[in-house]
Every structure is written in C-alpha cells, then in structure tokens.
Amino acid sequence: MRERKKRRTRRALADAALELFSERGFDRVTLEELTAHAEIGRSTFFRYYGTKEDVAMAAEGELWDAYIAHFAQHAGPGPALDALRTSLSAAILSMPDGWNHRFLRTRRLAAGTPVLRDHSILSSMKTQQRLVETLEERLGIDGRDDVRLRLLGEFALSAWRCGARNWVAGRTPEGPDRRRGHGGTKTLARRVEEAFDSIPASLALDLP
Numbered sequence: 001m002r003e004r005k006k007r008r009t010r011r012a013l014a015d016a017a018l019e020l021f022s023e024r025g026f027d028r029v030t031l032e033e034l035t036a037h038a039e040i041g042r043s044t045f046f047r048y049y050g051t052k053e054d055v056a057m058a059a060e061g062e063l064w065d066a067y068i069a070h071f072a073q074h075a076g077p078g079p080a081l082d083a084l085r086t087s088l089s090a091a092i093l094s095m096p097d098g099w100n101h102r103f104l105r106t107r108r109l110a111a112g113t114p115v116l117r118d119h120s121i122l123s124s125m126k127t128q129q130r131l132v133e134t135l136e137e138r139l140g141i142d143g144r145d146d147v148r149l150r151l152l153g154e155f156a157l158s159a160w161r162c163g164a165r166n167w168v169a170g171r172t173p174e175g176p177d178r179r180r181g182h183g184g185t186k187t188l189a190r191r192v193e194e195a196f197d198s199i200p201a202s203l204a205l206d207l208p
Contacts, residue, residue, distance in 0.1 A: 010048045013038050014058035018105055021056055026113045053119040056109065059102040060120060064127040066091035072134050080135060084156040085196045092189040100188065104181045107168055124161070128153040155199055163192030 016038040020029045031052055035045050049055040071087035095103075110116040132143045132153045143149035166172070167188045170180045183190075 006048075009040075009044075010058075013040065013045065013048055014055055015102075017052075017055040017058070018102060018109070021109055022105060026052075026056055026109060026116060053116060056113075056116055057106055057119055057123065059099060059106045060123060062099065063091055063095060063103075064123060066094055068127060068130050068134070070094070071131060075134075075138070080139075080152055081155060081196075081199075084131065084152060085159070085193070088156060088160060089189045089193060092185050092192065095185050100181060100184045104168065124157050128157045131156065155196075159195035159199065160192055162198075163195040164188065166195070167191040 017029075017034055020034060020037055029052075031042065031045070034052070034055070035042055038045075045055075049058070054061060067088055070090050071084065074090070075083035075087060110120050132149050135141070135149045135152060136143050139149070141149060167183075168181050170182065172191075173194060181188075
C-alpha cells in the first residue's frame, strides 16, 4: 500500500508539472510555484524527483526505468541485440494507460525548450550506459576494451529514437498517415521494432 501511495504521489506531481509547463512554459514556472500547485513541500518534491527537468520529462524517465529493469531481469540467452530489442518492446507495452498521451505532451514541451531537449539526450545516454554495464556483467567483458558492447547500446537507443520519431510524426513504412502518435503504445512498439529490423539493411547500404 505504501508503494502504491508513493506511485500515486509521484504520478500526481508529474501530471501537475506537465500541466503547468504546457500552459505557461517550462522556464516561466518556478519550483516554488510547482510545489504550491501540487500542494506539497520542497522536501517532498525532492523525495520523488531530483530536478525540475526530471519531473518535466517524467514520462520518458518511466520508460527508461522499465527498460533497464526488464533487460537486467529478463534477458535470456541468445543474440544480445535481440534481447535489447525484446526488452525495449516489453517496456513500451508495460506503460500504464494514458502514458502515450503524457509522452506526446512531453515531446511537444521538449521540442520548444532547449534545456529539456538536452536533458532528454542526457537521459538516453545514461540509459545506454546502464544497458552496457548490464552487458558487461553478463558477458564478463569490459566495454572500454570491446567496442561491440557500446555499439550495441548505440544501436538500441538509435532504434528507439528513429521509431519514436516516426510514431510521433505519424510515419509508417507505407507512408504518412497524418495521425501523430496514433495507436498508443502498441503502434509505438511496432515503429521501434521496424527500426530494429532496418539495422542490418542500413549497415549494408552501398554508396554509388
């Protein structure tokens, strides 16, 4: 029950922040205004989020936490890139109802806020590093000595970025359907799977 209450409080704080930031702009809302709007104190805020940027990008952070946890706990034997792909799809599909709408609002907010774009990039880099660390432990290989592990992390996060961008823009292999972010997490996972599918062909491209 305590954990459920913590999750509800964390979610309510993220929702309040996203509402304020979307209405007034990230830079125009102070931490004091945010905590007053959410009816919590500063100390409570910092129990759930480290920075104002963290709460603004909470939907993205939820996905990264789920991805890292799934890969660490459920990756079975077999090709590492397949395991990274499976865990990312599972993480996307595990997101709660309404997450896709919050994620889309987060992307719109970040698109017009340089500090949030930078925060998003840094978060993905940290996620990539944690995935590589899990690979190092599993394989007994130091990623500083074996570039393959870092490349695997790059491939996984690049597939995410390409797939998510296509989903947000409403692009499909058959062409644009003009519905931004339609189909929820199932369609988002499909776009990411398609990006993973394209990795071998992209590496085989020849220049004329």
